[in-house]
Structure formats: C-alpha cells, structure tokens
Amino acid sequence: MVDVWGTRSAAGRTRTVAALAALLLAVGLLVAGQAGVTRADAAPVAAEAESTSTPAARKGPDPAYVVTPGVTFNHPFKKRKRGAIHRKIVKTLKNVEAGQTIRLMTWNFDSPYLARKFIAAHKRGASVQIIMARGLAMAQGPGRSYPVLRNALKKGNADRPKELRSWIRTCAATCRGKGGAMHSKLMLVSKSGATNFIVMQGSGNFTGSAAVNQFNDWTTITENQAVYDGWMQMWAQARRDKSYPALRFTVGNITSIFAPHRGEVDPALKVLNKVQCQGATNTGTGRTKLRIANAVWGDERGAVIANKVRQLHNEGCDIQVVFMMMSGKIRGILRGVPAKQMVYITGATANKFKDRYVHLKGMTVKGNVDGRPDGNMVLSSSENWTKLGWSSDEQNVIFQDDAALTDKYISWIEMIYRIAPRTLANYVNSADPDPTVRVKPGAEYLSPKDYPFHELEAELY
Missing domain, CATH: 3.30.870.10 (Endonuclease Chain A)
Incomplete structure (x- = not known):
C-alpha cells in the first residue's frame, strides 16, 4: 500500500x-x-x-x-x-x-x-x-x-x-x-x-x-x-x-463559472445577452429557440433575468420555460411568456417527499447566439436564480457550439413542458418556503429528520 x-x-x-x-x-x-x-x-x-x-x-x-x-x-x-x-x-x-x-x-x-x-x-x-x-x-x-x-x-x-x-x-x-x-x-x-x-x-x-x-x-x-x-x-x-x-x-x-460571485455578469445573463431572436439558420423557422429549466426564481436577481426573458419573447424568440417555484412579481413579469410549473402533486396537498418537480437549473439556446446564426449554447448549473444562489457555493458550465448537447437539452425541456400540469395562471405553492422570505442558510428546506430516505431508495434498488 x-x-x-x-x-x-x-x-x-x-x-x-x-x-x-x-x-x-x-x-x-x-x-x-x-x-x-x-x-x-x-x-x-x-x-x-x-x-x-x-x-x-x-x-x-x-x-x-x-x-x-x-x-x-x-x-x-x-x-x-x-x-x-x-x-x-x-x-x-x-x-x-x-x-x-x-x-x-x-x-x-x-x-x-x-x-x-x-x-x-x-x-x-x-x-x-x-x-x-x-x-x-x-x-x-x-x-x-x-x-x-x-x-x-x-x-x-x-x-x-x-x-x-x-x-x-x-x-x-x-x-x-x-x-x-x-x-x-x-x-x-x-x-x-x-x-x-x-x-x-x-x-x-x-x-x-x-x-x-x-x-x-x-x-x-x-x-x-x-x-x-x-x-x-x-x-x-x-x-x-x-x-x-x-x-x-x-x-x-467550455466556460466554468463558480459562485460566490463578486459582481460579475450573472451566468444566466452571460448567455441571454448574446441572444438575437431573428436570423437563425439552424431552427427551420428563422427564430432563435430558447428553452429554460430553472427550479427557483426569486428576489431582484430572478426579476432581472425574467425581464430579459420577457424582452426576448417580445423580440420574437421561440421560448419555453419550466420551473418549480417563482415569486408573484416574477410570474407577473413573465405573464404571456410560454411557461409551465412542473410540480405534480401526488396527494391532496403539496408534499416535498411525494411530489414530482423540476430541479434542473439552466437553459439552452439554438439559433442566432454570440454572433453566429447557427449557434448553440447550453448552461448547466447547480444555481437557482435567487440572491442566495448568487452568494452560495455553486457551479455553472456553459457549453458552446455543441449541437448534439444542445439538441438533447432542448428535447428534454420540451418533454417536461409537455407534461407539466400547471401554467402561470394556476400556480400552486410547493412544499418549499416562499423564496421572498429571508431564511437562515442551511434551513431552506424541511429538516433531514423528516426525510424518508429508506422509502425513496426502496423505489430505486
């Protein structure tokens, strides 16, 4: 040894x-x-x-x-x-x-x-x-x-x-x-x-x-x-x-970005700011395709990102959004944008340990992005779009000009969008706390003592 x-x-x-x-x-x-x-x-x-x-x-x-x-x-x-x-x-x-x-x-x-x-x-x-x-x-x-x-x-x-x-x-x-x-x-x-x-x-x-x-x-x-x-x-x-x-x-x-951030451009905006909605040569419609799957949008940070998404929607981008939690203010900003809440409640009320929900934290772009009409970009991350996400340990990876990876993300997010049961109009609060309420770091979710890990793993192995 x-x-x-x-x-x-x-x-x-x-x-x-x-x-x-x-x-x-x-x-x-x-x-x-x-x-x-x-x-x-x-x-x-x-x-x-x-x-x-x-x-x-x-x-x-x-x-x-x-x-x-x-x-x-x-x-x-x-x-x-x-x-x-x-x-x-x-x-x-x-x-x-x-x-x-x-x-x-x-x-x-x-x-x-x-x-x-x-x-x-x-x-x-x-x-x-x-x-x-x-x-x-x-x-x-x-x-x-x-x-x-x-x-x-x-x-x-x-x-x-x-x-x-x-x-x-x-x-x-x-x-x-x-x-x-x-x-x-x-x-x-x-x-x-x-x-x-x-x-x-x-x-x-x-x-x-x-x-x-x-x-x-x-x-x-x-x-x-x-x-x-x-x-x-x-x-x-x-x-x-x-x-x-x-x-x-x-x-x-491949671009790697690690939080806590120190005043740099938001990773989400680093992608969104490079998007042009028209002139795409790889989408069939000429419109740039933007697919977003981020679990939690909250605070002013989430609102800034939502405003950018709203702008791109108004400019003609082909957009679909899936999420798990979103403050009322942000839902208002995105009103009219194709967006669905993937929280599938399996019982009479929301229950974090029974419900099924989207937990991805990123997006993908196909079309006119970063000056290329046939561009492709994927953001994959651990980071929710909240103030807490900005100041916590998080990782972000941006993959550029990888068409196969982009298509896989697009297909997966579109599948979630198709089966998601709720729109912005019939949003329901999940079992997680309101993202607008300040909570002590480490206490954002239900206590580990309530986590039925044996029951969950029995469904896998």
Whole structure:
C-alpha cells in the first residue's frame, strides 16, 4: 500500500502543480483552443460504454472501462429512468482503482446506497474527500449518511499521504465565501477505468429524492486536463473554507463559472445577452429557440433575468420555460411568456417527499447566439436564480457550439413542458418556503429528520 500511494502521490503532485501553473499563467485563467475538448457529438450518451472484460469474471475495477462524456437525465415518473444519474455515478466509482482521487461537493448527501459505494472505493485504496452543507450534516442522526461516511472514511488512512486521506467535512457557510450556503453538486475523479480527468456536475444532490422526486441533469467531461485542473483549483480553495476571489475560466468551448460571485455578469445573463431572436439558420423557422429549466426564481436577481426573458419573447424568440417555484412579481413579469410549473402533486396537498418537480437549473439556446446564426449554447448549473444562489457555493458550465448537447437539452425541456400540469395562471405553492422570505442558510428546506430516505431508495434498488 505504501508503494502504491507513494507512487500515485508523487506523480499526482507533479502533474497537478505543472498543470495549475500553466493554467494560472493564462490571463484571467483563460485557456483558448484546447485541442482535447470533449464534445457531446464525439460519443453517444445513451448508455455507458461496454467493458472489453467479461463482467461476470471481474469483481474489482475494470481497467478497460470507459466513462462516456455528455449529459444524463433522470425521469422521476419512469421507474427505469429514475436512477439514471445514480447509475452513472456508481459505474464511475466502481472502476476507480487504488491511488486515484475522488472529490465531491454536494448540498445534501443522504443516501445509504451511494454512501456504501463511496466507502467501497475508499476501502479499495482510492482517496475519497466529500464536502456537504453543515446545517444538513449536523441534523443527521446516527445511521444517516454523514455520520456513517465520517466514521468509515477515517479508517485506513494511516499509510496514506495527508493530501490523499479520505474524509467528509463541512464548511461554516460557503466554502469559498463568507455567507450563503454550500450548494454545489459535482464530482471530480482523476481516473476511472481507462478514462482520465473526469468532471461531473449538475442539478442533483446525492439523495434518493434527487432520483425519485426530481427531474435533474448531470453532465460529464472527460480527458480534458485543463478543465479538470481548473475545477481542482476550485476544490483546493473550497477545502480550506476561506474567502477567495471569483473564479471563471474558459477552455476551448467550455466556460466554468463558480459562485460566490463578486459582481460579475450573472451566468444566466452571460448567455441571454448574446441572444438575437431573428436570423437563425439552424431552427427551420428563422427564430432563435430558447428553452429554460430553472427550479427557483426569486428576489431582484430572478426579476432581472425574467425581464430579459420577457424582452426576448417580445423580440420574437421561440421560448419555453419550466420551473418549480417563482415569486408573484416574477410570474407577473413573465405573464404571456410560454411557461409551465412542473410540480405534480401526488396527494391532496403539496408534499416535498411525494411530489414530482423540476430541479434542473439552466437553459439552452439554438439559433442566432454570440454572433453566429447557427449557434448553440447550453448552461448547466447547480444555481437557482435567487440572491442566495448568487452568494452560495455553486457551479455553472456553459457549453458552446455543441449541437448534439444542445439538441438533447432542448428535447428534454420540451418533454417536461409537455407534461407539466400547471401554467402561470394556476400556480400552486410547493412544499418549499416562499423564496421572498429571508431564511437562515442551511434551513431552506424541511429538516433531514423528516426525510424518508429508506422509502425513496426502496423505489430505486
């Protein structure tokens, strides 16, 4: 074990230091024209690539396993598709060998099933480090995921270098700021099977609810060291639980934006401000197509974004919006814009643990965008469009000129729009609190003691 960790640590440190030095030398952390950028149209995302080894004969990691880049969606109404994101995560974990690193940030980790998979990776010799929101972690009693992971990941660290020991911990509020909450949802893996430099992120937390109750997205970038090292720089800052400057950088066609923000252009407006509604050559109608799926719109920030959407609607853009929560002021701004509330109430009243709702946090554009009449753009994020989202730990990724990825998002959001049961006119309050009411960070939702994780996971496994 000492030889394995010693070799991995030295190589890992050398590679990381060199890569980060190169990244930091670029002005504003800008790295342009990266040749190895992974594109959704370079490989299919419908299913994981098959291993060349015989599955029945292999008990440990498969060195030939390939992590497929692109986007994965789950569908809470369809049993076989509920756990799609979970399966993507578990297959990646299963093929991480000893000496490799797994880094995770999630607002909530409350899944006995996923906890067992991370613990198994740690026991194999992988370095597992997890950060989650403190309020939720502290509210979990014995037998829940946080204390189980905390105790299990402490064991077996004696022979490992300090930076490669496994742990789960929390930050005081945000990990890279002074207020807000830790609300990111991402996983960084140095290598799984034959695939290197894996960046996974999206809207889903590591809970049964993320699969059974919510529509979520999960994008995967592979074999792109510059993107991976940039995200690892963010991780290195987050683990110190101190305030850092804003971090934004572009590698090829991928722009990464991390909150807390420091007065920069809003990630949503960074996309919307580049949209021209007419002159599209790739939509068939000449109108730019804008599909938006963001769970929560609130505060003045949400109103500013809504006003921009309203402007683009008036200018002739083809727009569809799906959401879960929205203040009355913002609903008023969007009146007349095609918008639906995806909160499907399964009982007599709204119940967060029974209802099905949209939890994605982003948008996609096809048409005249960023000066290209045949442009494509996707924003995938953990960030609700609220004041709290602005000041919390969040991640945003903008994929540009990736037609296959754009089409997948458009199709998925249009499907949610078709089945969403409510319009702005028959909006109902969800089980979450009114976004206009100021709440203590970490207490935005129902207490973890009320979370029926065993019941939810019984629907999956």
